[in-house]
Amino acid sequence: MRADQILHPTDHGLYCPPGDFHIDPIRPVPRALITHGHGDHARAGHGAVLATRETLDIMAIRYGEDFTAFRQVADGCIRIGDTQVSFHPAGHILGSAQILVQPDHGPRIVVSGDYCRRANPVCAPFQPVPCDIFVTEATFGLPVFRHPDPVDEMARLLASMAEFPDRPHLIGAYALGKAQRLIALARQAGIDAPIAIHGALQRLSDYHIGQGVDLGPLVPATADDVPSGLVIAPPSAFASPWVQRFRDPVIGFASGWMQVRARARQRGVELPLIVSDHVDWPQVTDTIRELSPEQVWITHGTEDGLMRWCELNGFAARPLRLVGYEDEPE
The missing domain is CATH 3.60.15.10 (Ribonuclease Z/Hydroxyacylglutathione hydrolase-like)
Structure with a gap:
């Protein structure tokens, strides 16, 4: 055949x-x-x-x-x-x-x-x-397209959080897979404090936790005073009024497409993280x-x-x- x-x-x-x-x-x-x-x-x-x-x-x-x-x-x-x-x-x-x-x-x-x-x-x-x-x-x-080690990209995130400790870091990540991977990588990089997540990520993140994936403590992203200063949200949230509740945020996005600088500029991304699945x-x-x-x-x-x-x-x-x-x- x-x-x-x-x-x-x-x-x-x-x-x-x-x-x-x-x-x-x-x-x-x-x-x-x-x-x-x-x-x-x-x-x-x-x-x-x-x-x-x-x-x-x-x-x-x-x-x-x-x-x-x-x-x-x-x-x-x-x-x-x-x-x-x-x-x-x-x-x-x-x-x-x-x-x-x-x-x-x-x-x-x-x-x-x-x-x-x-x-x-x-x-x-x-x-x-x-x-x-x-x-x-x-x-x-x-x-x-030659993606860097995600560990190095997490080091860039931590460096930005250290440089701008008073600015919440809002990172866009697709709701299924990328968001949970980013949280797990942040834990591996040493972020132990609660990470805030948009409501659209809650059920899928809960499912990952139920399957034995260690995401650490997560809290709802309802204010800009989250303990770790790190907020994960789906990209669609950045085009909604939701983002306006955060004062002077550092806007990031985690994607393999962030290697294309024009895409980062089009999205208004200050911290492009090249993390691809x-x-x-x-x-x-x-x-x-x-x-x-x-x-x-x-x-x-x-x-x-x-x-x-x-x-x-x-x-x-x-x-x-x-x-x-x-x-x-x-």
């Missing part, structure tokens, strides 16, 4: 005919396999959903318990039609997984979803999975070299740059041209 008969892009997302399922579909489908809980990959309305336990829990938090008629926890190797599928850690956010699709006859395909190779204190590390075809994101698929250029190219697949399929990102690198390094590659995937929507 040819690879494109096993998995191919459609208007709804990646579709597997032998198993009759979609992976991270952008529209409601009868059967969906979900890599992780971010809103551009995990949508409500599917007839049945197969995902990790954490992803199913997160979808229930975000969409309500009735987000699907049927849900199944991905555990071990699962038979679906003429395929077997299994879920493996992606290192992106809590519960994130790569999906290995093994047809009865044909190549092994790994759909990596969003993934990261740096240590992340809020989720399991990326697990390399041998495969014939590797489906990779290319969010930061250009050589210019996606692979940068060295990580994605090193991963391809490590797996050494027969083919690389590239999706949602700078596909042409990675296509050219694959061509120069002897890897057969193709773009999937999937649409509907972007940074976690707010």
Whole structure:
């Protein structure tokens, strides 16, 4: 069986005919396999959903318990039609997984979803999975993107807090994954006092704590006199009246896109923190070299740059041209 008969892009997302399922579909489908809980990959309305336990829990938090008629926890190797599928850690956010699709006859395909190779204190590390075809994101698929160590970025945050002790530090971070990672990194950097969080982060942060992620003491961000001077909020909060309750704040934002100075200026960011939950250029190219697949399929990102690198390094590659995937929507 040819690879494109096993998995191919459609208007709804990646579709597997032998198993009759979609992976991270952008529209409601009868059967969906979900890599992780971010809103551009995990949508409500599917007839049945197969995902990790954490992803199913997160979808229930975000969409309500009735987000699907049927849900199944991905555990071990699962038979679906003429395929077997299994879920493996992606290192992106809590519960994130790569999906290995093994047809009865044909190549092994790994759909990596969003993934990261740096240590992340809020989720399991990326697990390399041998495969014939590797489906990779290319969010930061250009050589210019080389993200610094998050520990160094936390040192920059602490230095700013020491330099401006009377100014609250308001840091924007996506509500699922990035916010909790930033809090955990701040704890590792030595911030022991309570950290204030926007109300939009409360339920997801509580869930992480319930799963054993140490976030330390958290308090509601209802005033500018928080004990640590550190406030974490979703980016959307910075365009609302909420931000006006803080006097002369230092505005920061944690994202891999903060390496692009124009983006930081457009957002009015005084303290850009380059902390990404996606692979940068060295990580994605090193991963391809490590797996050494027969083919690389590239999706949602700078596909042409990675296509050219694959061509120069002897890897057969193709773009999937999937649409509907972007940074976690707010």
